[in-house]
Amino acid sequence: MRIKMEQQNDKIDWVIILEANDCSCDICGRREKNFIKGYCNATTDGMFRYKHPEFQLVLHLEYKLLLYTLNTLGLMVKSGRKFQDGDLIDELFEGYQAKLIEIEEYGKKVLRVIIPDPDHRFPEDPQCQLEYSYQALPIKDLYIK
Numbered sequence: 001m002r003i004k005m006e007q008q009n010d011k012i013d014w015v016i017i018l019e020a021n022d023c024s025c026d027i028c029g030r031r032e033k034n035f036i037k038g039y040c041n042a043t044t045d046g047m048f049r050y051k052h053p054e055f056q057l058v059l060h061l062e063y064k065l066l067l068y069t070l071n072t073l074g075l076m077v078k079s080g081r082k083f084q085d086g087d088l089i090d091e092l093f094e095g096y097q098a099k100l101i102e103i104e105e106y107g108k109k110v111l112r113v114i115i116p117d118p119d120h121r122f123p124e125d126p127q128c129q130l131e132y133s134y135q136a137l138p139i140k141d142l143y144i145k
Contacts, residue, residue, distance in 0.1 A: 014046025016070050020060055038131050039142045044070050052077045056110040059135055083111055105139055
C-alpha cells in the first residue's frame with residue numbers, strides 16, 4: 001500500500017501514544033507483549049483542542065506509516081475538517097479508502113481508522129483477510145488472553 005505524501009508545514013500540537021509488542025514504556029521501561037500479533041493501540045492525544053474525537057489505529061503498521069496516518073488526519077482536523085463515524089477517506093493511501101468507525105475506549109469515544117485488506121475489503125466483509133478482520137474489535141479483545 002502506498003501512502004500519499006504531501007508536504008505539511010503545519011505544526012503538530014498533539015502526541016501519539018503507542019502501545020505495541022516489544023515497545024518499552026518511557027516511564028517504567030516495561031516491554032509490552034500482550035497484543036495479538038499484528039495489532040497495537042496507537043491513539044492521538046490532542047484533538048480535543050479542536051473539539052474533535054481522538055483517532056485510533058490498531059493495525060500495527062510500520063512506524064512511519066502509522067505516524068503518517070494519524071498525523072495526516074490530525075492536520076486535516078487542524079485545518080477545519082470534521083470527521084464522524086462511517087466516513088470514508090480517500091486522501092491517506094493511494095488507490096485505497098480508509099474508513100472511520102466510532103468506538104468507545106476507556107470511557108471515551110474515538111474514531112478508529114480501519115484499513116482495508118489488499119483486496120479493498122473491510123472487516124465486515126466475510127472475505128476480508130484474517131489479519132485485517134480484527135480491526136473493529138474492542139481493544140480488550142486484541143490482547144492475548
